Amino acid sequence: MKYVIGIDLGTSAVKVLLVNQEGTVCFEVSKEYPLIQLQSGFSEQDPEEWVKQTISALKDLVNRAGVSAEDIEGISYSGQMHGLVLLDARNQVLRNAILWNDTRTTKQCKQITDTLGEKLITITKNIPLEGFTLPKLLWVKENEPDLFGKAVTLLLPKDYLRFRMTGSLAMDYSDAAGTLLLDVSSGAWSTEICEMLDIPITLCPPLVDSFDMVGTLLPGVAREIGLSGSTKVFAGGADNACGAIGAGILSDGDTMCSIGTSGVVLSYEDNKNREFHGKVHFFNHAKGSAYYTMGVTLAAGFSLSWFKSTFANEESYENLLSDLGKSPVGARGLIFTPYLVGERTPHADAMIRGSFVGIDANHQRADFTRAVIEGITFSLQESIEIFRRERKEIHRIISIGGGAKSDDWLQIQADIFNATVLKLENEQGPGMGAAMLAAYGCGWFDSLEACAQEFTRVIKEFQPNKENVGQYEELYSVYKEIYPATQSVSTELYKFRNSKSN
Incomplete structure (x- = not known):
């Protein structure tokens, strides 16, 4: 071997x-x-x-x-x-x-x-x-x-x-x-x-x-x-780019959602003349003569780790995410915006900060947990919305990283993205992509696509639930109103924090 x-x-x-x-x-x-x-x-x-x-x-x-x-x-x-x-x-x-x-x-x-x-x-x-x-x-x-x-x-x-x-x-x-x-x-x-x-x-x-x-x-x-x-x-x-290769994102329409500390939505592109006018990143792919467009949420997994360390420090992530099933779609009217360290897509804003909106005396911890997960996913949906607005077809999304470790979160992604979400058997991210480049370079395969066929295997599919999709579309419209409504407040609070730390 x-x-x-x-x-x-x-x-x-x-x-x-x-x-x-x-x-x-x-x-x-x-x-x-x-x-x-x-x-x-x-x-x-x-x-x-x-x-x-x-x-x-x-x-x-x-x-x-x-x-x-x-x-x-x-x-x-x-x-x-x-x-x-x-x-x-x-x-x-x-x-x-x-x-x-x-x-x-x-x-x-x-x-x-x-x-x-x-x-x-x-x-x-x-x-x-x-x-x-x-x-x-x-x-x-x-x-x-x-x-x-x-x-x-x-x-x-x-x-x-x-x-x-x-x-x-x-x-x-x-x-x-x-x-x-x-x-x-x-x-x-x-x-x-x-x-x-x-x-x-x-x-x-x-x-x-x-x-x-x-x-x-x-x-x-x-x-x-x-x-x-x-x-x-x-x-x-x-x-x-290597993460995309490791997930098999190698042909037009292939899209990846990667949730680590930050979150990335990346979609394959073979047209170098496609114009997104700077609304999302556009980079050369590691596959020759190919490109990808990418939106970034700065505090994706970081929002969850912050929430856990602040409010459930002694619990495992598995126990915390078991709360998702205890709260309904929309977390009973509670929305979280994951702007803990500013935001990248679609708001290139270093001063915006996160918020919970709609807190009610009846909300339980499970609602806050679900709101955090939904808020992270709504932020990633803003990138997908930009892709679709530019007439990119996105029907199937491979999910990797921390967001792929919970089946409940994968279903939330399918419902918010209104797309089939796929889970891989052996998800190793960029390191696997680097190994695949070496395998292809060594002549083991005649193309990266052939390598991906052998190295990447889908083990589970999550289909969007039509009823949930409708509810999330309504809630997403509200989510998008929060950034402009809180931008000036965040700026003033940013100035206040800096003045007190000097």
């Missing part, structure tokens, strides 16, 4: 999977690393921690799995998007990486908008947000000019990790699309954006496809891990 390894470089930990030719995860190891938060709004990591913990995880994987090194044919990567890593002329890291969830760059986002206007959406298909790479680069240029002057190459997190393991400098299209420096239609770095913002285009590394072989392991790395020096290494992709 032959094997591949998928490496998922996340925000808080790296997870490595050993996957065989049947798509079975034979072994997995996870290693954590810390965030560096020097002040409010800052979120950084030491790239050396990624390398150290990944090498450690791979050593554990190889030592404990009992598989011959010669039988492990390939490695590929999934990585947290948008994080800025800057290298000097000797390929040494110049500063800590600035991560996707760093919010210091509001000023730079305005600078991009003022300088480029509609050109940015025309070229990159996206609007400037604090999470993207380009605003971070401009922040370094403005606030650390001496350091910026030493920068020769910019990379994203998984690209730096791969460079340290292979010596190859490159970036794949799916991650490059999240920098705001890629001309999505032409598939090249945008000379126009770089010139208008006075950024050397030479900072941008060579572009490759996610399934391209970029080299083999460096001899020292191979020895330390216990792998063969001939192990093939493939470029890999952005975590959302």
Whole structure:
């Protein structure tokens, strides 16, 4: 039996999977690393921690799995998007990486908008947000000019990790699309954006496809891990693109709902000229010559974990979610908005905050639990509504992440989305997508679609209940009124909190 390894470089930990030719995860190891938060709004990591913990995880994987090194044919990567890593002329890291969830760059986002206007959406298909790479680069240029002057190459997190393991400098299209420096239609770095913002285009590394072989392991790395020096290494992709591959989102109309800390609704797109006018993200897929459109709820699973830790800290998630069946559709007129850390889609608003609306003396904890779950799902429905408004057909949705662990929540998704929701047998997210890229790159399959047929298996379907769909449509209309009604209140409270914390 032959094997591949998928490496998922996340925000808080790296997870490595050993996957065989049947798509079975034979072994997995996870290693954590810390965030560096020097002040409010800052979120950084030491790239050396990624390398150290990944090498450690791979050593554990190889030592404990009992598989011959010669039988492990390939490695590929999934990585947290948008994080800025800057290298000097000797390929040494110049500063800590600035991560996707760093919010210091509001000023730079305005600078991009003022300088480029509609050109940015025309070229990159996206609007400037604090999470993207380009605003971070401009922040370094403005606030650390001496350091910026030493920068020769910019990379994203998984690209730096791969460079340290292979010596190859490159970036794949799916991650490059999240920098705001890629001309999505032409598939090249945008000379126009770089010139208008006075950024050397030479900072941008060579572009490759996610399934391209970029080299083999460096001899020292191979020895330390216990792998063969001939192990093939493939470029890999952005975590959302790899998550889509791992869920089999590989043809037009395929849609995925992923609920982790944040929530993502992602839909496959093969038309690079499709226009969403910046209302949702539009990125290159890790599958060649393909794209995906994506809406994001910033505090999806995080809203549930906040609710649990605050009101049911001693209980398991399973016990808490058993409340869903004790409260009817609509939680007896109670609505929750999951804006605990601001919102992304459709409201790019860092100051909006969450709320429970309609609290009655008769409401019980089960109603609050159901309201939280329904509110998270309503927020995700706002992305699906945008897709459908642009005439995208969405009938079947594969649900992964924490939202797929509860059958009651899956039924709520089917009813609110008014679509068939599918549950997978072995849902491993981006790490599986990375393994599939390696499997395809090694020639195990003649297409990613063929790989997905073998590696992904649906075990359960949830059909929308017509009566529930009607009730949710009525309640969803009310939900959408809450954001504009509370926006100014949230802004004033945001100012109050900041004034008291200074």
